[in-house]
Amino acid sequence: MASITFTAIEGLPLIRQGDNLGRLIAGALENMGLRPVTGDVVVVCQKVVSKAEGRIRRLEGVEPCALARSFAARWDKDPRVVELVLNETVRIVRMDQGLLIVETGPGWVCANAGVDESNLLAEGHAALLPLAPDRSAAQMRAEIHRLTGALVGVVITDTFGRPWRVGLTEVCLGIAGLEPLLDLRGLKDLGGRELHHTVVAVADELAGGAGLLMGKADGIPAVLVRGYAYKAREPGETGAKALIRDAKADLFR
């Protein structure tokens, strides 16, 4: 019977700058009696990675530029947060109705460049996305391997909105140990017809399934996935950038 189980990793402490996330996750799993095995995937939300890596900014002292001030005034935002968003931005995709949909340096297109004030323990701060989420994922994978002997996949997620559909879903922002895309092109379907267009974003589907357990208010920042038969990849062979649609082929950039 083919099945995949997503389990909330409980008991992680509140994460602070400098924390070793791989070690904390391995410890939490051990405390749960849930020893990771090779082939498992650990899904971790971006916020704890940003905290561990010191990607939290104080709003005090941030000097908003003219554009940040005018946008913030028009839409009742904190101009210092808008300034942090613009700092992370290389292209503004939409700027309307109080929304800033932008392209970040690495190429993600999302609201507010991923800059986010939620789930920070002190007022007056905002979290930026990790600088190199694939590297962060590879570090966690290496640390969990060192401590447990298991070679797990790691997926770092963030909660993104999307055009046309209401609501946020978890998507992959960083990956290590597995291929983020499952390319079925060339396979035959049930009727013997070749599949031409079917590339499945399995990293985003892993993120989505894990998102069901990562309630934004109840502090579950990581999930263990067992039973998903992924294509193993060494760090460096692939990365989350494979999930970014090339700007030239993107009709909505």
Added chain:
Amino acid sequence: MASITFTAIEGLPLIRQGDNLGRLIAGALENMGLRPVTGDVVVVCQKVVSKAEGRIRRLEGVEPCALARSFAARWDKDPRVVELVLNETVRIVRMDQGLLIVETGPGWVCANAGVDESNLLAEGHAALLPLAPDRSAAQMRAEIHRLTGALVGVVITDTFGRPWRVGLTEVCLGIAGLEPLLDLRGLKDLGGRELHHTVVAVADELAGGAGLLMGKADGIPAVLVRGYAYKAREPGETGAKALIRDAKADLFR
């Protein structure tokens, strides 16, 4: 320990027009020794719903209009398939690079209005989306309830692309028995700060997790989800249309 298990429902026959999907799924689960319980969710791909409901069209005899002929000629498509797409379309969102991104009658924005030639057993056919997927989901829920006593949620999915990101993911197209959105607005986060924007598209996350088991080439059209604590809703109280962003609030329509 909070965990959610997705299990492929194996042994379903090839679906034909008039088939009772709820009964077939209940039977397949029984053969697997996996009796559904109240609180489970059954995720079913749109293609088998379209087949059961006779939403398959023969291409022979379809008369393409001028727009269908010119688009097909320019991008090397079958003009009869393009005609079927235009028949299902109320607004063309993008028409470029061989892609037709359209809004369908119910309001879904997707490539080719969901018209799809894959996994049909006879050449020269295309499947249209079900006419009323919430109703189809409610019928399956009622039939499974009648046969097993379990009140399950049902999510009907399709495989959609998205702007900005490579690859397809399963998303919810029809729903019965559960709320498709989890509205966390007003709750307090870890730092005691109120969440302002957080509405999670849990129906799409359920679809995504199930998509990991619904390989497009290996004929798994349905998945049982156990352990997800959803908000129960009677059919009629909610529907998949809650997932459609209002055109006026949509910066990409």
